[in-house]
Amino acid sequence: MGRTSSRTGRRAPEERKRALQQAAVEVVAREGVRGLTYRAVAAAAGVTTGAVQHHFASLDDLLRSSLDWVLEESSENGLLGARTGVFADGANVRKRFTESADIQVFQYRLVVESRVREELRPVVRRLYDSYLAAVAKDLAAAGKEPPEGLAALVYYALDGMFLHQVADPEADPGAALDALRMLLEAAAHPVAR
Incomplete structure (x- = not known):
């Protein structure tokens, strides 16, 4: 059974994905692009690495998706x-x-x-x-x-x-x-x- 957090908890899949994108942004801001790992994002979001891999097929996919979130967040x-x-x-x-x-x-x-x-x-x-x-x-x-x-x-x-x-x-x-x-x-x- 995986961990949950107030950040990702029992949210809708799209909300969980947004929380993982935000966690990826935080990891990259803190540790650089080379510090972006499934484990680091999972730790930042309070979920298992499997939860991150479920939403993102690769780290580059996570990076691109996180930029989408950044542009959307910046605009909104x-x-x-x-x-x-x-x-x-x-x-x-x-x-x-x-x-x-x-x-x-x-x-x-x-x-x-x-x-x-x-x-x-x-x-x-x-x-x-x-x-x-x-x-x-x-x-x-x-x-x-x-x-x-x-x-x-x-x-x-x-x-x-x-x-x-x-x-x-x-x-x-x-x-x-x-x-x-x-x-x-x-x-x-x-x-x-």
Whole structure:
């Protein structure tokens, strides 16, 4: 008889799968992609390794599925907005980062691991495509139809800001976000010479 926990207990199969995806994110955030094992996920979720294997045929399947959960969670809870949110204030960005630190670290670990594991590159490409599309959508919604390359430039600046938050959660991105908004405003309304 396998262990159960309040996390996975007697939940519907889809809820159990979500709990295992979340546990995988936590394991990768804490131990890196190479620390992702059925045993580590089972321990984090409070279930047997068989329960994890029942839902995921391979660790790569678990990794891809966990990224799906991350993107869905980010979209539903406004984390995509915080990540791409050039229009958010620094305190809000820091708060949201703190609330989603494992998700952020999971993503960066996935990016770094894709450097040596080619099979992860399509997963990482999906991640970047999602964020780049969200930035372009944010800019367009603010009435700043971005010229080619601007959404990517803004995303790269914001991505660096979030990477800095990983290294120093106390860093205040407020002044940088203000400056970025000022540059975007100037680009949207150039002064005639």
